Amino acid sequence: MIYGASAVYYREILILRRRLTRLIPSWCVSPLLYLIAFGFAMGKHVTLDGHTYMEFLLPGLIAMTSMTQAFAISSEINIARFYWNIFEEIQAAPVSDISYVAGEVLAGMTRAFLAILVVLVLGFLFGVVLSLNPWFWLAIVLNSFLFASLAVGIAMLVKSHADQSLMTSFVITPMAFLGGTFFPLENFPVWAQKIIYFLPLTHAAGAIRTAAFGNRPSFVSLMILAIIGLLFFCVSVWCVKRAKD
C-alpha cells in the first residue's frame, strides 16, 4: 500500500512544486482581504472573550484555509481525470484503491499545511502571534484529513469539472461562513446553533481556536473530526472502485 500511495503523492508534489510560485500569492489573497476588511476595518474595537477580533479571526482563517486547500485536491484530480486522462495511468498500474486515496489525501493535506504557513506568516505581520502547540497541529491534521478525504470522494462522483464547482458552492462556501470562522456561534439563534453543530468546520474552528489560545481543545470535537474523516476516507475508497465503468 505504501509504495502505491507514495507514487501518487510524489506525482502531486511534483506538480505542486512546479506551481508553487503561482500558488503562494494566490494563497495570500483571501486571508489578506479578510484580515484587512474584517480584522482592521470592522473589528478594530471589538474584543471577544478577552481577545482582539484579529486574534479571534486568525484561527478561524486557519481552519477555513485548511478546509479549502485540502478540498482543492478534488480540482487537481478532476483535471487529471477529465482533461489529461492521467487517472487511467494510475488505474492501469498495480495500485490498490486505498493506496490511491491515501496518496491523494496526503497531497491535499500537504497543500493545506503549506497554505496555513502562509496564513500564519500574514497573521504575524499583522501582529497576531498564536500558540502553535501540538493540539493546534493535531486539530489541523484532522481537519485537513477530513476535507481531503471528502475531496477525493467527490472528485470520483462528479461527472464534469462544472459539477465540481457546484459542490464547492453548495458545501464548502456555506461552511466557510457558518462554521465559526468569522464570529462566535453563540451569536446565532439557538435553532441555527443546533444545525451548525453538525458542520465539521465548526468543530475544527473551535478546536484550532482553543489550542491557538493555549488551551486544550474539546476531546469531543477532535473525536468528531477523526470519525467523520475516517468515514469520508472509506467512502472515497468505495467511490474510486465505483469510478470504473
Place this chain on the structure above:
Amino acid sequence: MIRIENLNKTYKTVQALKDVNLEVKQGELFAFLGPNGAGKTTTIRILTGLTRYSSGTASLNGFDVGNRSVESRRQCGLVPQSINLDRELSVFENLTIHGKLFRMDRQERNKRIDELLDYVEMSDRKETLVKNLSGGLKRRLMIARALLHSPSILFLDEPTVGLDAAIRRKIWALIRKIQQHGTTIFLTTHYIEEAEFLADRVAFLDKGAIVVVDTPEALMNQMGVWALDRLKEDDMETLYFNDRKEANDHIAAHKDSFTLRRVNLEDAFLSLTGKKVS
C-alpha cells in the same frame, strides 16, 4: 499469453462486447481491426483493468483481470488512444512516476529510463517538459513509459491515430523492434495498412463480436490477389481476380474506368461484414 472466454460487456442497454473468445500466444503481434465503436477499446480497457466486464473470463499470463487485477496489471503495459502524460512535468518525471507506480527501485528505474529513452531515440529530451514535445514524440514517450516496468504484454490502442505518415512508419518500426524482444503485442487499429504491415494475426471485430481470426495473408488470399474498383453513380463496385492478366482482360472488355490494385484487408473486412473499416 492473453486468454479471453465468452467475454461480454454491457453499458446500460448497449452490448459493447458479445461472447468474445480469443487466445494470443506469447511473443505474438495480434491486431484487433474494426470501425469506430466496434468494441476494440472496450476489450483493451477490460484486459488492462480499467473497465469491469459483465460476464465471461479474461486473463493475462494466467492472472484473471477481474479477481486478481493487481497481479494481472503487473503483466502488461498500456499505451492508450489519447495522450495521458503529465504535460507540466518533464519526460524524466513522467517516467519516474510510472516506475514508482510499478514499485521499481530507484537504481533499476533510472537505468531503465536511460535505456528506454535511448531505445525510442529521446535521450536528448530527458529534461524537456511534455507540453513542449511534438505529437510523435509524445507517442514515443508513452510507448517508453508502458515498457518501463518490462511487461511481457503490451497493449497499444490506436497507437498512430492522428500522426502523419512518416511518424507513423517510425512508430511501426519501434513496435516491430519491441516484438523482436519477445513482448506480446495486442494492437487495435482502424488503419488497414497498419494491421497488414505489423500483425501476425488479425481479428475482425464488428458490433462487439469477433467475425474472424486469421493471418492477414490468409484473409486476403480468400479474396484473390488483384482488385478492380469501378466507380458507379453512388457506389463503388470491386471485382477480385487471382491473376493480373485476368483483371487486365476484364478492363479491356469493358468501356468503364477501373482502378487496378492489390487486395487488402479492407476487402476481406468488407466481404465479411458488408462495411468498411475506416
